[in-house]
Amino acid sequence: MNVSGAILLHLHPLFAHMSTQPLVSILSVNFNQTQMTIELIESLKKVTYPNIEIVIVDNGSERDNPDPIGQKFPYIKFLKTGKNLGFAGGNNFGLKHCTGEYIFFINNDVLVEPGFLEPLVDHFKTHPKCGMASPRIVYHKPEGLLQYAGTTPINPYTVRNKGIGYREPDTGQYRDVRPTAYIHGAAMMVPRKVIDEVGEMYEDYFLYYEEVDWNERIRKAGYEIWYVGTSQIIHRESVSVGGMSPLKVYYLNRNRLLFARRNFNGTKLLSAWVFYTLVSLPVNSLRFIAKGEFKLLEALWKAYVWNVTHSPKVRPLEVVKL
Numbered sequence: 001m002n003v004s005g006a007i008l009l010h011l012h013p014l015f016a017h018m019s020t021q022p023l024v025s026i027l028s029v030n031f032n033q034t035q036m037t038i039e040l041i042e043s044l045k046k047v048t049y050p051n052i053e054i055v056i057v058d059n060g061s062e063r064d065n066p067d068p069i070g071q072k073f074p075y076i077k078f079l080k081t082g083k084n085l086g087f088a089g090g091n092n093f094g095l096k097h098c099t100g101e102y103i104f105f106i107n108n109d110v111l112v113e114p115g116f117l118e119p120l121v122d123h124f125k126t127h128p129k130c131g132m133a134s135p136r137i138v139y140h141k142p143e144g145l146l147q148y149a150g151t152t153p154i155n156p157y158t159v160r161n162k163g164i165g166y167r168e169p170d171t172g173q174y175r176d177v178r179p180t181a182y183i184h185g186a187a188m189m190v191p192r193k194v195i196d197e198v199g200e201m202y203e204d205y206f207l208y209y210e211e212v213d214w215n216e217r218i219r220k221a222g223y224e225i226w227y228v229g230t231s232q233i234i235h236r237e238s239v240s241v242g243g244m245s246p247l248k249v250y251y252l253n254r255n256r257l258l259f260a261r262r263n264f265n266g267t268k269l270l271s272a273w274v275f276y277t278l279v280s281l282p283v284n285s286l287r288f289i290a291k292g293e294f295k296l297l298e299a300l301w302k303a304y305v306w307n308v309t310h311s312p313k314v315r316p317l318e319v320v321k322l
Helices: 002-009 013-018 034-044 066-070 087-096 119-125 190-200 208-221 246-263 267-290 292-307
Strands: 024-030 050-057 077-080 102-106 111-113 131-141 146-147 177-179 189-191 226-233
Touching: 013 066, 013 119, 024 087, 034 050, 034 066, 034 087, 034 177, 050 066, 066 146, 087 208, 102 119, 111 292, 119 131, 119 189, 119 226, 131 190, 131 208, 189 190, 190 208, 208 246, 246 267, 246 292
Parallel strands: 024 050, 024 102, 050 077, 131 226
Antiparallel strands: 102 189, 111 226, 131 146, 131 189, 177 226
16 A cells, blocks of 8 residues: 555545555554654555554654644544553553554564554464464664564563574575464454453553553453464564663562462462562572662562562552652
8 A cells, every 4th residue: 555545535425435454543652752743654655564543542642742643643633641541541542542453562663564453463363363463573773683573472470481593693584474472562463353352551650561561361261362473563662661770670570470370370370479579589689789779679579579568460550669
């Protein structure tokens, strides 16, 4: 689909019914990164798939005026939450405005290849039990370096897993299609029927692990998780959150335990608690003390205390100031 074709589809929704392909809603969340999001949409204008809608949610941007997004692209659905709802909350907000048979969740720091959607849609058509799928993800810089080609299962002790192909040169070795343990939150497609059955993302994570938790719920509902290496997107990671900040330390550690508490039971859950309490917590504490990074130390312990004092089943939206 060329640019003019895309504009016609969005300005005149009736034209979408002329396509024999199912409608794909492309959903992205913006937070203080107007130019980054504009560049994503510019790359989406070049897609060859003939039936899409673009839904952009501004998640309460304060430092960067998001209005140019809607002004520059009047044919997209541009929404504002009015406050920062987190990754899951922002996407759940946008979902209510998506009308596609498939929803493609994409980070705003991504650039797409023109033909990236066709392999994903074709896969879902031929695999009705597929509940989620992610494409091959390569880093923007350095060029040709892989970020994601599937993952291993999560270790019940460390509550971590490994990315297949992570930081390997992309020489074509992972351009296959296969089941995998987990999708990648930067780019994931989910059929609307699966969302209607399983429900939306759990919002209490706020940042990190929400898509992994969703992955588990969709798998437990009887669906399969797939890696579609015949589709590629380019990820400009580290733009969204940055390096090791108190915010990142807090949510990564808090949500690692929260994920275990929501998805493990019995010896698996006990193992996760013991390993984190006796290994991860003291090792990371000593590391932060040795480097004089006391704000990171405070964030680490706040994450642990939160899990001791909060139920994993409640859904309060908590925005922590760190």
